Amino acid sequence: MNLRAKYNIPENAIITIAGTVGVGKSTMTKSLAKALGFQTSFENVDHNPYLDKFYADFERWSFHLQIYFLAERFKEQKRMFEQGGGFIQDRSIYEDTGIFAKMHADKGTMTTVDYETYTSLFDAMVMTPFFPHPDVLIYIEGDLDEIVGRIQERGREMEQKTPLAYWEEMHGRYEEWIENFTSCPVLRLNIQDYDLIKDEQAVETIIEKISMTIHSKVTV
Numbered sequence: 361m362n363l364r365a366k367y368n369i370p371e372n373a374i375i376t377i378a379g380t381v382g383v384g385k386s387t388m389t390k391s392l393a394k395a396l397g398f399q400t401s402f403e404n405v406d407h408n409p410y411l412d413k414f415y416a417d418f419e420r421w422s423f424h425l426q427i428y429f430l431a432e433r434f435k436e437q438k439r440m441f442e443q444g445g446g447f448i449q450d451r452s453i454y455e456d457t458g459i460f461a462k463m464h465a466d467k468g469t470m471t472t473v474d475y476e477t478y479t480s481l482f483d484a485m486v487m488t489p490f491f492p493h494p495d496v497l498i499y500i501e502g503d504l505d506e507i508v509g510r511i512q513e514r515g516r517e518m519e520q521k522t523p524l525a526y527w528e529e530m531h532g533r534y535e536e537w538i539e540n541f542t543s544c545p546v547l548r549l550n551i552q553d554y555d556l557i558k559d560e561q562a563v564e565t566i567i568e569k570i571s572m573t574i575h576s577k578v579t580v
């Protein structure tokens with residue numbers, strides 16, 4: 361029996377992985393998709409035309425980057441909807457507005473008028489039939505030092521050059537954001553408690569927790 365059937369995960373489920381940069385979302389996306397026989401929906405980092413420019417000059421490129429990510433994620437929402445689910449999604453659309461756009465607006469690296477334009481577009485887009493809320497949002501958390509270590513080791517140059525204060529601010533905002541998140545059931549996992557690189561079997565324990573979260577509909 362496969363793990364999806366064993367743990368009664370609906371074949372049309374949409375499981376979204378959230379968490380700060382470098383915490384291990386992509387690693388978990390691949391691992392869960394393989395174990396459940398699901399498709400993946402990844403962020404397009406390598407071919408993003410704004411990301412390098414954005415890290416070099418937040419003020420100049422914040423709005424452009426948010427619009428780009430919003431368009432990309434909305435296309436992915438539509439694809440998942442049209443294919444009837446069965447997806448693991450690397451990062452939720454909620455983080456774009458709840459973490460990134462808000463952080464840059466609060467810090468003054470996105471203007472108030474740009475932020476208002478962005479949020480009104482976001483609100484109009486998510487209130488459509490193309491926007492299925494995920495069955496569960498897995499929130500990955502961990503110590504800032506370890507996460508920054510992973511960013512450095514992964515080696516995306518623009519992230520390596522970004523000051524620690526940026527990751528620190530984001531880390532704090534994520535903690536506050538998840539405490540107030542109510543759009544779908546949440547499963548919280550700490551990076552201390554599993555290691556999908558050294559221990560492939562750890563995915564089964566995670567799937568069991570996903571099943572409990574989906575079926576109990578209780579926010580963990």
Ligand SMILES: Nc1ncnc2c1ncn2[C@@H]1O[C@H](COP(=O)(O)OP(=O)(O)O)[C@@H](O)[C@H]1O
Pocket residue numbers: 379380381382383384385386387388510511513514554555556557558
């Ligand atoms: N359990 C782990 N132990 C050590 N390094 C890890 C672990 N999980 C992921 N990593 C590494 O951390 C880096 C960031 O992981 P990634 O999955 O790309 O994070 P994200 O998608 O959240 O940015 C990658 O280099 C990845 O190989």
Ligand SMILES: Nc1ncnc2c1ncn2[C@H]1C[C@H](O)[C@@H](COP(=O)(O)O)O1
Pocket residue numbers: 379380381382385386403405411425426429451455456457460461519
């Ligand atoms: N909405 C976003 N605004 C700014 N930057 C973003 C947004 N979404 C993702 N990013 C950045 C952060 C990282 O540098 C890359 C990919 O994120 P990761 O957490 O490594 O998948 O894009």
